Amino acid sequence: MERILSDSPAPFEQSYNDSLARLRGTVKRWQLNIRTRRQLAQLDPHQLADAGISPGERLAELEKPFWR
16 A cells, blocks of 8 residues: 655644744744834934823833833
8 A cells, every 4th residue: 555645744843833933923023022112212302202102101111021
């Protein structure tokens, strides 16, 4: 009897790949949070006002951990 092998990954391998893709996405999101909060921290009061961000909103955003 001839055995036919599929090119599709095994269920475990697919699950591993999905998990790895989610992890990469999470790390990219964290990096984006860090970068944008650094930029926010560098804005002067005039730039904040132009963007419609109050000093309190800025402070609240800057106090968040990078994963949130």
